[in-house]
Amino acid sequence: MNPELEFSRERMREIVEHLVTLPSQRVGTKGDPAVLLKALSEPVPEQGMEFEAVLDLVEREVLANTMHVNHPRFFAYVPGPGNYVGAMADALISGYNVFAGTWISGSGPAAVELTVLEWLREMCGLPAGAGGVLVSGGTLANLTGLTVARHVKIRDRLEDATVYFSDQAHSSLEKALRTIGLPAENHRKLPSDPAYRLPVGELARSIAQDRAAGKYPFCVIASAGTTNTGAIDPLPELSTLCRREGLWLHVDGAYGAAAVIAPRGRELLAGLELADSLSLDPHKWLFQPYEIGCVLVGDREHLRNTFKVLPEYLKDTQQHSEEFNFTDYGIQLSRNFRALKLWMSIKVFGLVAFRAALERGFAQGEFTEACLRAMSGWEIVTPAQMGIVCFRYPALDDAAHLRLVQTLLEDGFALITSTILRGRTVLRTCSINPRTTEADIQASLERLDSFARRAAKFKSTGR
Numbered sequence: 001m002n003p004e005l006e007f008s009r010e011r012m013r014e015i016v017e018h019l020v021t022l023p024s025q026r027v028g029t030k031g032d033p034a035v036l037l038k039a040l041s042e043p044v045p046e047q048g049m050e051f052e053a054v055l056d057l058v059e060r061e062v063l064a065n066t067m068h069v070n071h072p073r074f075f076a077y078v079p080g081p082g083n084y085v086g087a088m089a090d091a092l093i094s095g096y097n098v099f100a101g102t103w104i105s106g107s108g109p110a111a112v113e114l115t116v117l118e119w120l121r122e123m124c125g126l127p128a129g130a131g132g133v134l135v136s137g138g139t140l141a142n143l144t145g146l147t148v149a150r151h152v153k154i155r156d157r158l159e160d161a162t163v164y165f166s167d168q169a170h171s172s173l174e175k176a177l178r179t180i181g182l183p184a185e186n187h188r189k190l191p192s193d194p195a196y197r198l199p200v201g202e203l204a205r206s207i208a209q210d211r212a213a214g215k216y217p218f219c220v221i222a223s224a225g226t227t228n229t230g231a232i233d234p235l236p237e238l239s240t241l242c243r244r245e246g247l248w249l250h251v252d253g254a255y256g257a258a259a260v261i262a263p264r265g266r267e268l269l270a271g272l273e274l275a276d277s278l279s280l281d282p283h284k285w286l287f288q289p290y291e292i293g294c295v296l297v298g299d300r301e302h303l304r305n306t307f308k309v310l311p312e313y314l315k316d317t318q319q320h321s322e323e324f325n326f327t328d329y330g331i332q333l334s335r336n337f338r339a340l341k342l343w344m345s346i347k348v349f350g351l352v353a354f355r356a357a358l359e360r361g362f363a364q365g366e367f368t369e370a371c372l373r374a375m376s377g378w379e380i381v382t383p384a385q386m387g388i389v390c391f392r393y394p395a396l397d398d399a400a401h402l403r404l405v406q407t408l409l410e411d412g413f414a415l416i417t418s419t420i421l422r423g424r425t426v427l428r429t430c431s432i433n434p435r436t437t438e439a440d441i442q443a444s445l446e447r448l449d450s451f452a453r454r455a456a457k458f459k460s461t462g463r
């Protein structure tokens, strides 16, 4: 027994050691389900055991079987680079077990969250009356934004209501539409244009067709940085169309909207400020540990009108109108103080460092593209855009590309994953970790190249 819940200095140092030695470690490990489940499943332990022994188990069986999404050679999906100040803020939040749902329980935290939201609002250029709420991530941010759209535009009456988005929109949006009760036959998933963007002309035609058929178009979903290629839908044109048609414009900027703090991002993301609701994930390109997402709404009161329910046991929270209760502006009541990590890390490093870190993501994408162009045998499918590059090795078929990913997984030096564009399997890198170096990119691509050559040779010679 360890009733003091003691934690040795050496153990505390291990997390620092892990971060410092990350570049020399494998990019991560995917456990074998049969082995892992056998190692970890057990009846609920009646008696406690030594903390050190549990920690050993965590290290050996649990954390050893993860992908290090903050590894400098993790180029898969959307990396989670994180930062140390954010991680320490998370420890503080849990240690103090802050309740950030109401002013009465967490007034300091509410003031910090309001400040952080104001920073994000200003960065994105939304009007002064806009406001938002921090949530677990992009999925919940999209769900929150679309729930507000439903409430404001159609008073929650879903019959015949239609929503428009492109075939490149993130899957969380379809999940959100299902969750708010909008059946699939009311979703209009339009084929994207050659640059993988939502085509405005096609959209206008689809809306007109639906109106003529007695449907009730109410919302357009745009992407500000798609997961597949980093494409940004034409936001100003979409906003003009939405205003003309009286539709809500939800912008999913979970991946890309944070880039607005860098000059290049600001230019590419022109029109972001026109969103009626906007998702932005600090746990992606603002370098925070999971979980922190944000939804901003052009008029903050829309959030309150959508979500506020006041039961008798929370009446004490509502004594002073200037006291801000986040539970009135979103789905959660009990919620953690996730604002602290973003607030502390921006205060410690300064926005100037975040801007430089973000710019590095753009540069790393371009460096990746340049390396691939310099290596023979590779085809660039979509050029570097918002830190994302898609490419293929035309000598190999789709199945062989999938096998390349498996080879990288087993090799453990770097991870690059696949996606499908216009029916073809492609490889894709997302290089937003500011601790990634050009040498990391070069070495990872050389490794990939050697695996691709070997596979192509095997295909042609059978050995």
Ligand SMILES: Cc1ncc(COP(=O)(O)O)c(C=O)c1O
Pocket (backbone or CB within 6 Å): 078, 136, 137, 138, 139, 140, 170, 172, 223, 225, 226, 227, 252, 253, 254, 255, 256, 281, 293
């Ligand atoms: C464009 C986009 N939207 C939404 C999401 C969902 O975000 P989360 O995984 O934080 O729920 C992602 C995740 O990668 C994304 O890239």
